[in-house]
Amino acid sequence: MGKTQGRISMENNSEKRKEERTSITMSSVEFSANTLELVYQFKIIETSASGMSFIIKEGSAVLGHMKEGMVIDMKFYPDGVREAPMFLKTKIMHITKSETSRYRGHYQVGIMLVDSN
Numbered sequence: 001m002g003k004t005q006g007r008i009s010m011e012n013n014s015e016k017r018k019e020e021r022t023s024i025t026m027s028s029v030e031f032s033a034n035t036l037e038l039v040y041q042f043k044i045i046e047t048s049a050s051g052m053s054f055i056i057k058e059g060s061a062v063l064g065h066m067k068e069g070m071v072i073d074m075k076f077y078p079d080g081v082r083e084a085p086m087f088l089k090t091k092i093m094h095i096t097k098s099e100t101s102r103y104r105g106h107y108q109v110g111i112m113l114v115d116s117n
Contacts, residue, residue: 029054029090029111030075033065045103051093051112058097058105068092071114089114 029052030041040062042054056063074090093110 027079028077030077030085031072031090033062038062042109045108051110053108053110055098055103055106055108058107063095063107066092066095066109068094074111 027044027047028041029044030039032039038061042056044052044054046053070092072090072092073087076086076088078084078086090111091114093112094108096108096110098104098106098108
C-alpha cells in the first residue's frame with residue numbers, strides 16, 4: 001500500500017466484488033474516534049484494487065462512532081517492520097455484519113484511501 005494508490009470506487013457494498021483479494025498478515029490500521037479518548041488498532045484482513053477491510057468485534061464502543069461516508073485520518077502500519085507508518089485520509093465505505101463463520105460476531109469495515117489534495 002502506498003500513497004500512489006488511485007481513487008477507489010466501491011459501488012456495490014456486498015461481498016460479491018470480482019477483484020482478486022489477498023490476505024495481509026501483519027498490516028494494521030490505527031485511529032481514534034473523536035468522542036472517545038482511546039486509540040483503536042485493527043488488523044487489515046483483505047486488500048483489493050477497490051480498497052481494504054478490517055474487522056471490529058460486535059458490541060465494540062467504536063462501532064457507535066463510525067458511519068459510512070466518514071473520512072478519518074488513519075495511521076497505517078506496513079507489512080515490513082522497517083517501514084515507517086503512514087498517516088492517510090481514509091473513507092469508510094461500508095460497515096457490514098460478517099456472515100462467514102471465520103468472522104462471526106464481527107463487523108467488516110470497508111475503507112478506501114482519499115486524495116489529500
